[in-house]
Amino acid sequence: MPLYEHVFLARQDVTSQQAEALAEQYKGVIEAHGGSVPKVEPWGLKSIAFRVRKNRKAHYTLMNIDAPPAAISEMERQMAINEDILRFMTVKVEELEEGPSAMLQKRDRDDRGERGFGGDRGFGGGGGRDRGFGGGGGGGGGARRFRDRDGGDVEASADVEQTEE
Template sequence: MPLYEHIFLARQDVTSQQVETMVDTYKDVIQQNGGTVEKTEMWGVKSLAYRIKKNRKAHFTMFNVNAPAQAVAEMERQMRINEDILRFMTIRVDELETEPSVMMQKRDRDERKDRERRERDGDAPAFGGSEGEEA
């Protein structure tokens, strides 16, 4: 079966739980049409380069899909109908990535830098006071 990477953007004002429900719905569509979703990555809310349907931010989600073309076409048809989906893109690939995507690696790297900075600064509290001090 063909392999695809599929990314969709959901409106910023839907909740994370609603995005997870969308993910489950589209996974079911793929599975009902004889395919599988190998990997799902939720990249979180990110700023858009330009406004799309009056939205400045969106929930980004990526699927690695192993499915026939008609399964992907049906998923895309249902995404076109859904008002909460701003954009989507499906790309056929030769092989699926097994490691985390670049977006997830960037998040891990940023979290690591924050952790190292806190350790270097001696775990200073974020609110500006010193530990043990009362207001």
């Protein structure tokens, strides 16, 4: 039978338990049509890139599925009817991923602790200077230019001695 990865987004108003119950409901649909769901992985409540049906967050859930295409069609049909499901996507894969998915590995990365040194991350010297547009100690940019009274540009440089007249 073909292998699929299926992700669905449930409304932010439903609880985590209700989102897991939805996953179990659709797992039952797959099993009723002769398939199996070896892994159901809830990713939790996450922000979405744009509003979907007035929701800014959604409960994400990943399902690895081994089922005939008819079972996938029936599950997707039922998801399209359900108002608690905002979006879903099913992708056919060559083999199912073992262990935790990339989303859960990303979550585990936050638990690693400190970097081991207190310095910056090595993105250039910066030295804490203001990098924004709010004024501050600008940098580089070449020689400063001033305007004389006639409207022409005059270049000021550190090489030129300035004399009083």
